[in-house]
Amino acid sequence: MSTTEVPTREELVRRASELVPLLRRHANWADENRRLHEESVEALADAGIFRMRIPRRYGGFECDTRTLMDVATELGRADGSTSWVASVTWIPTWMACMFPDEVQDEVFATPDVRLCGTLSPSAMAAPVDGGVIVNGKWGFISGAQHSHWQEIIAILAGPDSEPYPIMALVPMSDLLIVDDWNTSGLRGTGSVSTVAKDLFVPTERILALPSVLQGEAASSTNAGSPIYRAPLLPVASASSVGTVLGLGRHAQEVFFERLPDRKITYTAYESQREAPLTHLQAADAVTKLDQAEFHAHRLAAQVDGKGVDASPWKLEERARARADLGSVVRLTREAVDIFASASGGSSVYRAVPMQRIAHDVHAVNLHALMNPNTNAELYGRVLCGLEPNTLYI
Template identity: 35%
Template sequence: MNSIQVPEHSKSASADPTDASGLVAYARSLVPVLKARGKETAALGRLPEQTLADLDAGHLLGMTIPRRYGGGQVSVRTFLDVVAEIGRGDASVAWVTALTNVTNWCAATFFGEEAAKEVFCGDKPARVVGVLSPRKAVVKKVEGGYLIEEGVWGFNSGVYHATWDMLGIPLVDEQGKVIDQGGALIPIEQVTILNDWNVIGICGSGSSSVSVTNVFVPDSRIASISKAIQGDYQSTHLVGESLYQVASMPMLAIILTFPALGLGIAALETFLETLPRRGIQYSWYGKQSEAPVTHLVVGEASAKLDAARVILEKHAEDLDASAASGVYMDYLQRARIRRDVGYAETLIWQAVDMLASASGGSLAAVNNPMTKIWQDARVASLHGIVNPSLNFETYGRLLCGLEAGSPFI
């Protein structure tokens, strides 16, 4: 299948990777072409090369890379706005954009200058992806670093386009006792992609499982995840750069809702675009747009989406402000963001489901654009970090004077 081309005028819309408005405008310009490539992307199971080139042309995969290494170093709020725009076009593209950028941010923030130069100053573009929780990881402490004897990690989104992989491993002492949880930066050439991504939604994200066998990782490319959660970052060379002082778990959590927000907006836009052509079977209404039940659905769904957007924009701005203050965000506020991430995700899914259900029997058609949006939104809502029940319970435990029951806050 021939890839659809982006108009030349769009490719120059974001020549400056640090220009927030330009990045958002460029992302918006991609929406029609991403929609048009949707079937190709889903069938391929990863991003088409032309889509990857379009993202690179607009600097959309380098938004969180430090400026000193040629990146955009944008605010969390700009990150949200850009990914939500892409999500209006294709959730898979938005998912890869969100996950690549947040892991680029991890590589810049959790690790020291030596690792940063290795990752961001190489011959290939820096595209870091990652998985923090291994399905299996057998690790040995050796001189100068760690040997990953064998390991398997699932849902490694964007890995087909990556140049580095940040994989979670147990950190052990010389006797093999686990003393911490860590992240290891590994060149993608040392990672085996297992090609097992076969799903009903966000099909083009290429979130395959990966494995590693007998790979040495030097200490310079090892970070303590537990320290990172507390804001004890190795990136002392970036002190004073507020993006790299953002609280880690809220950052890792909130970005998962950015593609979902774009999906919700796309669902409402798609419903309203097709509404004039639809009736309501087995009713007196010749036009669905004239039925009060339709007005109720649109009113409630749009309210849910607006509420989700307000929640996410507020917390994105809070993360930016807290980082700029130089004081690491306090524990309860970090937990509140995780709670609200779950709530915003719930609102978005409910809105999409309402609009899809109101589309009637046509939702059963594979070629109905609302069907793909509905499937993508359902899959997006299943990520463990955005699980509302777990996030509500965690915050409720804290308000009741108990420990959170989770280290990921």
């Protein structure tokens, strides 16, 4: 075990910003090959991106969610897939910190260890002496090809108890990777499927999922750290919004870079920026991105603030965290749609990043935990005095 000097938020954002040219250079390669370029992964590791949620005693930074958001925004300005993989890595890394300290000793023994994971209980576990046997398949495992461990969810069904969901940590070498990721958006994330066949998982690497969802850690050492004492879903929500903001700001950047030299074909406008329609579109899109940033900042401030003062989470606050995430996703999609529709026919060429940004944003909107309609319905349900109809809150 070791400690290391922890860089400031400004330093980590600067490092992420310096990666933008390299990540943009590999963005089309990642899109075509359906996984991140190894040079991009190595650059993220060298910049300390994978250490942002690792405890300081293992050489990590224990960054708050505002830092995650700002760093992911810079990465998202470069490439949505790269930022998505980094953000998704932070979530199971945080989840690993819920496990007993001896399990963390094993996981974090690997420098710049990378974890992937899921919240879907698409496998079954059967109890055996010393642990469980798991069989099943998990989809949408972003960054699996670059990871060392996967956090899995399974339904434990034993003869003497009601079935319930468990969370476990398994080495990637114990899983089969199925390369089935061929999609219209976030193609570079390599979000393949993984399979467990008669996989034995020892008891110490298993936790009850409802406990983790409530932020109840089995780690005694991490109990005093503000970032490890929050419910899982607000943490996951706040960890994800930066990628979306970055995609929106990249669309804004691409649009205004091309604007002065673009004519509006079959009109008298020699420059698109002279058209009143463009003025309305630009103002509308940028305002939506500003609104998205408000919801992202409020979400991060709430997660970080409650971590510091250790105040309990009210049900409405937890639902609003999901709603803030949904608002960021919806508003950014609306802004990107405006920029994309105003970018003309030439923007469909792969050399113009706008088409990839639009595809990526639409893919994010389809994610089960980020979908704006699902999150808004959940918030409205709680506001109306009803109990949530999901564990994932």
